[in-house]
Amino acid sequence: MAKFRMDPDQKRYFCTLCSAGTITQAARALYLSRQGLSKSMKRLEKQLDAQLFVRGKKGVELTRAGRILLRYLHEEDRLWDTCVADIREIGKTERELVRIGLLSMYVGYREKRELLASFQDDARIGIEVVDGDHDAFWEAIAAGEMEFAFSVKPPDDLGIPSIKLCDDSLSILLSAGDPLAAKKCIDFETDLLGKTVIQTSPYKGRLYETAFRNYGINVELLIHDKNLMLAQVSTSEDCFIIQTEYAKALVTDQVCMRPLVNAPIEMDSMFVFSPALRPMARMVAKKLLAPYGKQGELDAFFDRAEH
Template sequence: MGVETVAKFRMDTDQKRYFCTLSSAGNITQAANALYLSRQGLSKSMRALEAQIGAQLFVRGKKGVELTEAGRILLRYLREEDRLWDACVADVRDAEKTAPELVRVGLLSMYVGYDQKRDLLASFQGDASIRIEIVDGDHDAFWDAIAEGEMEFAFTVKPPDDFGLPTIKLCDDSLSVLLSVNDPLARKKCIDFETDLRGKTVIQTSPYKGRLYETAFRNHGIKCELLLHDKNLMLAQVSTSEDCFIIQTHYAKALVTDQVCMRLLVNAPIEMDSMFVFRPDLSETGRVVARRLLERYGKEAELDAFFETGEEQAECGREIVYNSCHD
């Protein structure tokens, strides 16, 4: 003998509203008026509900309609459902209030080493209100992400003026060349971009730098190849060949080994100052993280001054509006 299956049924919003209103009023006419329905429409809706749920929910009484036992059970569960929904909304809002604020930071390894990245994450590890995400990408991607509000700030180079992003100059990064200690150029204190690199192959790690240098390289007869930004791969490439690897001084120092030396690049027609690029509406939490990174450069005051100036202008604007309203 087969087992009888009951089709699943869920009350829609109108059915719940009609049922609860009639349960509260106990009178079809009063409930229909409150719902802006006809008596016939409300009665038809409740009969359809009883048919769908498979139980009689109301009986006619001396003073109107009364709930049956099945109706009282349904009403109790609907009220419990409302209570659970209110509790759910409250919990969700509490979770949102206590959720850590995400601060996305773009840090190019040529400016900030792995130790600094680890130190940054460790310094906020005990702060449940902040979650830091470190992104290692390219200059163009950083500028776009900051301009679109998807990243708080980045250590990069100065973006084009049309981005309209505020910047703080961190330091003048002279370009350096990493090369094998067996390379004849290793005996020189400095390597001249215009003469010593002619006919050489220069290894790059940044697509942005490759685009930036492309014209200068071509004009001086220098071939450029892109190398994935991996420390071991970079060192192996340099230490086993006579090709050169150009990079900012700050990061180059961390890559010097017994097989790889570093020489200052002179006469390079390229400027690559390191910049701190940030959102003009950087949040308070973002400022806390930014100040931590700027400490080693002594640039915290410049960041504070930018926002103090903006706040003073905003306050001045509010005063002008206030005074004009009272003139």
């Protein structure tokens, strides 16, 4: 005999008839005709090859086969309720992964360690810090594969919201023995002619290389960080153009920092995030935004989006 499974309508009709006790009342509750309900139940009995009801003047009564079927349907409902409850309970205790992109020029190693440590005892959250570049972060956020990143402002056509963290001017790192180190500030248009400037990401290399070359400045690319490869071995004959906040952490006895003036480029620190930021991710984001006093702007964005 071929396998038979009751469809949802058959289950609903059968259980309603068992509860109502009469074809007329069950049909009224189901918004069916009496003939339609009777036909459906006869078809069910034929498929099961068993009589489910005894029809009398006062209504219908279940046969032994009908009572067995009803018991199993009730058991099926109970098992489903247990299944849903178990799934929801796991959802309360299972760690929710939050993927975030943190570039070292915005968030240092100490801050990353503190962030991970602050949530390590929270059974609800697992944090994955992702390395990458601005383009990779924007692409991952737009695809729903990353919650947020500290980056620069994404192109408007990507439709990714962002919050400005601070006005971050550009500085230059160079060797303490470099003649330019004696100056209070470095003029981009005149002092860097013939120099080799090291960029720290493919994104900025693509964005600024043409502008630099138009001023007669050579550009090289350093992708891996490790404190900018120990400031490119104490910036021997090279120099970095870099955001001021990050540059401060790299100053040593061998490496000095000077403000950069007349540069044809600007750089602001931005918090770039998914428009559908999940509640757990929002909690992590607000912790990172706290030093900037920007938690309120994040809340305001979602308040507007939700109304």
